[in-house]
Structures are given as structure tokens and as C-alpha cells.
Amino acid sequence: MSEPGEARPLAIVCGGGRFPIEVARAAAAAGRPPFLVGIIGAADPSIEAFAHVWLRIGQIGKLFSTLREQGVADVALIGGLTRPEFADLRLDWGAIKRLPELALAFHGGDNRLLAGVAAIFEREGLSVVGAHEIAPQLLAPRGPIGERAVTPQAEADVRMGAALIAALSPFDAGQGVVIAKGRVVAVEAAEGTDAMLARVAELRAARRLRLSGPVGVFVKAPKRGQDLRLDMPAIGPQTIAAAAKAQLLGVAVAAGAVLIAERETVARAADASGLFVAGYAP
Amino acid sequence: MSEPGEARPLAIVCGGGRFPIEVARAAAAAGRPPFLVGIIGAADPSIEAFAHVWLRIGQIGKLFSTLREQGVADVALIGGLTRPEFADLRLDWGAIKRLPELALAFHGGDNRLLAGVAAIFEREGLSVVGAHEIAPQLLAPRGPIGERAVTPQAEADVRMGAALIAALSPFDAGQGVVIAKGRVVAVEAAEGTDAMLARVAELRAARRLRLSGPVGVFVKAPKRGQDLRLDMPAIGPQTIAAAAKAQLLGVAVAAGAVLIAERETVARAADASGLFVAGYAP
Numbered sequence: 001m002s003e004p005g006e007a008r009p010l011a012i013v014c015g016g017g018r019f020p021i022e023v024a025r026a027a028a029a030a031g032r033p034p035f036l037v038g039i040i041g042a043a044d045p046s047i048e049a050f051a052h053v054w055l056r057i058g059q060i061g062k063l064f065s066t067l068r069e070q071g072v073a074d075v076a077l078i079g080g081l082t083r084p085e086f087a088d089l090r091l092d093w094g095a096i097k098r099l100p101e102l103a104l105a106f107h108g109g110d111n112r113l114l115a116g117v118a119a120i121f122e123r124e125g126l127s128v129v130g131a132h133e134i135a136p137q138l139l140a141p142r143g144p145i146g147e148r149a150v151t152p153q154a155e156a157d158v159r160m161g162a163a164l165i166a167a168l169s170p171f172d173a174g175q176g177v178v179i180a181k182g183r184v185v186a187v188e189a190a191e192g193t194d195a196m197l198a199r200v201a202e203l204r205a206a207r208r209l210r211l212s213g214p215v216g217v218f219v220k221a222p223k224r225g226q227d228l229r230l231d232m233p234a235i236g237p238q239t240i241a242a243a244a245k246a247q248l249l250g251v252a253v254a255a256g257a258v259l260i261a262e263r264e265t266v267a268r269a270a271d272a273s274g275l276f277v278a279g280y281a282p
Numbered sequence: 283m284s285e286p287g288e289a290r291p292l293a294i295v296c297g298g299g300r301f302p303i304e305v306a307r308a309a310a311a312a313g314r315p316p317f318l319v320g321i322i323g324a325a326d327p328s329i330e331a332f333a334h335v336w337l338r339i340g341q342i343g344k345l346f347s348t349l350r351e352q353g354v355a356d357v358a359l360i361g362g363l364t365r366p367e368f369a370d371l372r373l374d375w376g377a378i379k380r381l382p383e384l385a386l387a388f389h390g391g392d393n394r395l396l397a398g399v400a401a402i403f404e405r406e407g408l409s410v411v412g413a414h415e416i417a418p419q420l421l422a423p424r425g426p427i428g429e430r431a432v433t434p435q436a437e438a439d440v441r442m443g444a445a446l447i448a449a450l451s452p453f454d455a456g457q458g459v460v461i462a463k464g465r466v467v468a469v470e471a472a473e474g475t476d477a478m479l480a481r482v483a484e485l486r487a488a489r490r491l492r493l494s495g496p497v498g499v500f501v502k503a504p505k506r507g508q509d510l511r512l513d514m515p516a517i518g519p520q521t522i523a524a525a526a527k528a529q530l531l532g533v534a535v536a537a538g539a540v541l542i543a544e545r546e547t548v549a550r551a552a553d554a555s556g557l558f559v560a561g562y563a564p
Contacts, residue, residue, distance in 0.1 A: 160453070167452070171449065186472060187456065190467045191481055208473075
């Protein structure tokens, strides 16, 4: 039992990308050194800077026994994971015991999968917490992040993108869209943000999408009703590079609801490419 | 003036693909031999089997003077056209006179562009007619087109796809989506159907989208409120080939609202690939 005022023991289940280590550092800096669980094949070796264990995605029994041994109370699930096919999971005994819940979670969109996974954690007496609760300094603020603000020309496209993401919400699809001069150019689904922005760059390069000069915005926001503890949208330096290649005017994210990895690098990259990056009031 | 009972002189403005010539043949077979206007760089040379003229897309003045000379009353706009950038149009004098209307039409999605173009035709005293009015035999029927029907497993995905397309309608985006087991896998925007299906095939091949065996459906339907005279969704043999490469279970289109090019070839290709192709009651 943790005492009032004492930090609750925290574990971070680490998928791919830079966020797990950024969140772990922020937690440690705030006096909550976390225990990290690296997903084999996804997490970066840099997680070994903290107390850690490596597990396959199907080792759910081992995961819970490890978290119990460590006395963990709160768990954060951070970083990208290629959605596995249910049949590909190599399940350990603890996973097989939870098979009906797992099978149910795997039918449907990502929100449903994540909600199912969260419910499994919670039945084990663990609280699932979000990156924004552990490291709120990683969230997008309102207003410009680099030196450029949203241009008046782009403002309407940002509003349209935000409305489109809201309309897609009931279908558990799409956290990102590209809008140019009132036209929907791309909608993100299973391919992910980077692939979607690369597509826009290719369509423009091939003149299959005829737009002159920098135009259009990439808008990213959580789906309405999305559980931010489980799946918080994120951007990072590679997002700015991809948006620049797509010759966009800028990147707009829902303030307080999208994580920014390596914020300083993001700001400098945007400034260097002539793009705005900004949080808009959702 | 055309007499009652006499067929009104018909012109077809021809973009790319096989539809212009299919529609022209159907019109001729029904006793309305059309005059064809081939868009340079888009229309197929096969249109020269009919009375025709070739024009650049910016030659709007020449277009209307030609249609007047030919005594045309009804105009159909058929076939694909890469949406031009307004600044790239090489406008003739007749186009320049209509510049304010053209500029307005170019701001926004495809529906708005097409509605603007249709209004320009109508102000010249021409009626814009759709392929479905000239050649209703090209429309998707209800039920299976090849030998396979929609499987019960796919039925829910078809319904979800149809609902998603309806939800996207206010944004003038997306006539096609791929749904697999209740999950939105891809949403079509500027890239078009073939590129979207190729993306699904690539994501599966690269195991970035982990789905085993044939699963998922491609659903195509007009946006709600879409003017079918101007932009009727269409599928053809290449759609079936792309859906087969994406390892889908089948293709479902809104009955009475989607054109099927080369229907016999489509049916045979679907049968050979083990896919269903079917029209669903929208």
C-alpha cells in the first residue's frame, strides 16, 4: 500500500518510438522512477537506462506476475505497436486464461482493442494512466510551438480538419487528415500519419494532385470519446519533415490532447522548413 | 428545336477511362448517336469512332461554340480527369469571360467544382445529363454481379462502410472505404480507389496491417447529396484486380448509384479471384 503523498509505483509498457523513454524521464524527474516493460520487437533498447524487463506481446501472464513482484499500482501503455493479428499472438498460460476477453477485444477498431486491454489490466487491480497524467509537459499547448502562427488562409482548413476528425469518431478511424483550400486531400486510417503524409507528397510530385506552392494543413486530434490514457495522438520531428515534403503550410494539433515528442527539435524543424506548428483550442 | 418524341442531340465530354466510349455506344444503340468532345491528355483515342472534336481543358469558349454549331441540347461529362490546378488552366477567351464563376468553383471539394462547372453549362442553355440517364444498363443492380454473394461475415462490414461514406458526405470526401472485421482500414480521398486498394495490399504484404487470409470489403457509394449527373462513382475490372491483390472478400457498391464498366469482365474476374461483387440496397 502506498502512503498518502507517496508516489504510487509506476510501470510503463513500452512500444516503439521515443515516447516511452521521454515519458520515463519525465516521471523520474518528477520523483516517480518507473519500471519499464519493453515489448520485444517494438521498444527501443534505450529503455534499458531504467529498471526494466523485456516481454513478448503474448506473455500476458508473465507481465502481470512481474508487475505484482514489482509492487506496481499504475501502468502506462506508451509508444507505437503494430496491431497484431490475434492468431499471431504466442500466448502464455496467463494469456490463455484471459482468452475470451482478448478475443472480444480484437474484433473492431483500435479504441475497442485498447479498451479491452485496459479492462484486463484493471481486473488485475492495476490503474491504467496516460502519458498526459505522468508528463503533462509533453502535451501540445495552445498557440504556436515554433515561430510561425496559423495563417488566416490555413485557419479554415484547420477548422474543417477538426470537424472531419470528429465526424469520423463513431467509426473509430482517423486521427489525422490533410485539408487544402477546403478540400479533403487525405484521411488517415491503418497506414498511419507518416505514410499518409508521404502519400500527399507523392501525389503532388506526380502531379496527380495539382496544388501550387505551400498549401494545406495536417490536422491531428484524438477521436471524440477516445480514451487518452490508452491512445494519445502524437507528433514529432518526423511529422514536421513529412509535412514539409508534402509542401503543407503547417501542422495543427488539438491543444492538451496531442503529445509532442522532442518539442524543441519540432519547433526548430518547423522554423527551418517555413511551417507553422500550433495547438488549436479543440 | 427538337420535336416531341425526337431524341435531343447529345454531346459527351470525354475524360479518361473506358466509360466515355461505353456510354457513347449505349446512347448510339438507343438511337441517340452522340457527338464526343475529347479532353486532350485524358480521353482515349477510341472516341474517334464517333463524330468528335479534341479540346484542351481550358478551351471553354471553343467548347460552347462547338456545341452550339452541333445543335447540342444535352451534355454528359463522363470519365476521369485529374483535377487541374486553377493556375494551370490555359484559358481561351470564352473561359476568361467566365473567370469569376470558374475561380469560385475551384475553391473547395470536387462536388463544388463539378456543381460550378454544371452551372456554367446550364447558363449556356445546355442540360447536363448523367451516364445513368443515357445508359442505365451500366448501373450496379441489387445483389451479386458474379457468382458469389456477400458473405454473412462481410455483411456487417458493408453496412459499416456505407455508414462511414454517409458520415464523410458533408466534407465532400470519400466515395470508397475498406473495412475489415469492423475496423476501418482505409479511406479514399485525393489518391483515388486504385491507389487506396494498392495501399491496403502493401500494408498487408509488409505485415504493417496484420490480417490473415481473405478478409475485408471495399465499399463504394456516392456521397450523400452527390449529383450523380456530374460524378457517378464507378468500378471496373481493375477494381476487382486491386481488391484481389488486397486480399479482400469482395466489393460492394450502392445499387443504382455506381457504374460498372465492362460488367461481364468484372463478373468473370471476381469469380476467378474468389471475390464477391454485389450491389447493396443503399
